[in-house]
Amino acid sequence: MLKEKISELKILIVEDNALERKTISAFLKMSGYFNFEEASNKREALEKIYLYKPDVVLMDISLDEAQAGLEVAELIHNDENIDTALIYITAHSRQEVFDRAKITNPYGYIIKPFTRESLAISVEMAFNRKMLEFRLKESAQIFKTSVETMLDCFGIYSAVRDANGAIVDFTIEYVNASACAGNKMSREEQVGKKLCEILPSHRINGLFEEYCRVVDEKKPLIKNDFVVTDEKKPYAQRIFDIRAVNLKDGFAAAWRDVGERKKAEEALIRSEEKYRDIVENLSEGFWFVDNNLKTIFVNKKMNEILGYGVDELCGRRIADHIYEEQLEIFHKNVESLKAGVKNQFSLLLNHKKGHQVYVKATLSEFTDNFGRVKGIFAFFNHNTSVVNIAEEMESRDEYSEFISSRKLLVGNSKFVNDLYTILPSIAESDCNVLIEGPSGAGKSLIGRTIHQASERKDAPFVVVNCGALPDALIESELFGYVKGAFTDAKKDKPGKFSIASGGTILLDEIGELPLHLQVKTLHVIEDKMFEPLGSNVSQKVDVRIIAATNKNLLQLIEQKKFREDLYYRLKIVNIKVPALKDRKEDILLLAKHFIKKLNQKYGKNINCISDTLIKFLLSYNFPGNVRELYNIFEHAFVFSNSSIIDIEQLSEDYLEIYKKNVTPNRDGMVTNLPGKGFAGELPDRTINGIGPLIDKARDNKEYSELLKALELFNNNRNKTADYLKISRMALWRRMKKYGLLEML
Helix, strand or coil, X not given: CCCCCHHHCCEEEEXXXXXXXXXXXXXXXXXXXXXXEEECCHHHHHHHHHHHCCCEEEEECCXXXXXXXXXXXXXXXCCCCCCCEEEEEECCCCHHHHHHHXXXXXXXXXXXXXXXXXXHHHHHHHHHHHHHHHHHHHHHHHHHHHHHHCCCXXXXXXXXXXXXXXXXXXXXXXXXXXXXXXXXXXXXXXXXXXXXXXXXXXXXXXXHHHHHHHHHHCCCXXXXXXXXXXXXXXXXXXEEEEEEEEECCEEEEEEEECHHHHHHHHHHHHHXXXXXXXXXXXXXXXXXXXXXXXXXXXXXXXXXXXXXXXXXXXXXXXXXXXXXXXXXXXXXXXXXXXXXXXXEEXXXXXXXXXXXXXXXXXXXXXXXXXXCEEEEEEEXXXXXXXXXXXXXXXXXXCHHHHHHHCCCCCCCXXXXXXXXXXXXXXXXXXXXXXXXXXXXXXXXXXXXXXXXXXXXXXCCEEEEECCCCCHHHHHHHHHCECCCCCCCCCCCECCHHHHCXXXXXXXXXXXXXXXXXXHHHHHHHHHCEECCECCCCCEECCCEEEEEECCCHHHHHHCCCCCHXXXXXXXXXXXXXXXXXXXXXXXXXXXXXXXXXXXXXXXXXXXXXXXXXXXXXXXXXXXXXXXXXHHHHHHHHHHCCCCEXXXXXXXXXXXXXXXHCEEECCCCCEEECCCCCCCCCCCCCCXXXXXXXXXXXXXXXXXXXXXXXXXHCCCCHHHHHHHHCCCHHHHHHHHHHCCHHHHC
């Protein structure tokens, strides 16, 4: 391998005169060359050439014998394994000596006597020439390999001319492997032969004349769908795409048989005609795009969903009609599709009139007969109830607030959609709101959504949990205090009502508020005034009150624990939030929303949920509601090391619930128990049908090792898991498998 830097060259000095060898060595050192060897005769020269493998050889022609240097040069010139640049050093001036030296293709001559500069220049020029040859050889090899391995047929041809200079045929100089396969002839059967002699169809089909124009007029040839007919088999037509360019008195051509592609295209046209009516009458929107996501076809339903006329969408990019903030979701699903994963996902599309349309989207690849992807089919299932909401609100001023608030609450249940229908009216009214529902159902989030959609959205939103504060502190937290109100009151402190002034205060768990503070809260509602603790001076406050509770306030009124007048002053608008078990449609949308949030929190890229987990989520009753669902996924994220969340990543309690509701069948597979719904509470620690499996496992090696490890570390699971080199969760499953959880 030739050195990249000239100073690193390996140089061999072949000179029989010791004094001249020393002179050459000194000149080389002065010129910055230090990596060199010396030889004084023919034998030494050959040994060091083969062992030292020099980049440059400075060769004395005569050596110890007449013209012995030439003999060494002729030997290495004829040896393909020797790659060196030869420079002759000689005092000879006879023409016959130079003629013999030329045959060895030297890189230069240095006539004795010479100077240091002439020696250095000769070595540098030899290096530059050698480097150029090396690069050209490398490029030629790359080109040859590329051409030889390309799928298209390729050939090089030289013109055969008559006495008048007219082209009568072409000699085949080179054909690649694909051309050999296409012509059904070996390279030996073609190279050196006349093109039209072995392929007479070139004259019949006019291709020979096309090639003549390429050579004589020096214009490239581009032919698509060129039909070639074999005179022996006129019924067997072949179709080619052909490209040809001029070379020196010849041409290079590349061609591809596109007959099968044409058949596939014709089949596609027939198929399109056959199925167009079916697609046009689908109840779903159908959108067909190419690999650049440009529209090829949309059906009538798709035009109807987006409000466009026939052919208005053709040629447009599908991405231009997707709500900007959801483009990332769409492109991620396109990438998942390329990886072989199909998903159904929610999407917002832009209607022609400017509002957004909610759809369920599914993508599928369209491939030709050869399995090559030619585009994407997109199916859009239109949710009419959501669209009606958007259309009704289209001309209203609060529509932009509606769209932004849609980001806060996630769901597609009747409750969520009905809530969004009335949300703008609630937001603009500035009245008090009472939100009732079980813990963890999202009451606080609904309160925040109302605030965000109201004119108070730029002012504070303050949340107070009335059940989290002791009676002694809740008054000072809500209404504040003045300096000296009690022993530790060193200075004035504003309460939550003061902080929320101009905005919204959410009184969470309002049913826990003591009766004497209910009176004070009623005074705030009626008079927009209150007195801080320790003060007789009333303060004005402009605040909207939203209250939330998980208790039955009417029962508390009957028990004299809640004021009836406060109840009705709060309940101007009453929102009853159903438990998550009563709005199953929201579960998977919430799951996707939580996955997105947790991916950002934990820096992971989880994008799938297993079918087993989906069935579990849709069957479970969620006593902890939305908060419990979030906790389930956060636990799964901690233990997941792949892009899919499966049932195995759930905590032990949920795995027990799952195991409680499945049973092994005869083949040892696990199936759902018919009629078994989840009760939403933790079961006892028994699993149906697992006993026989435990008995069968008693004698195996895994069970023995597990039992010994537990005994060794006195049932300490952390130490046992470390000893067995498994995770704590894997240890739990193994103990569960052999019934050791109940025993230990």
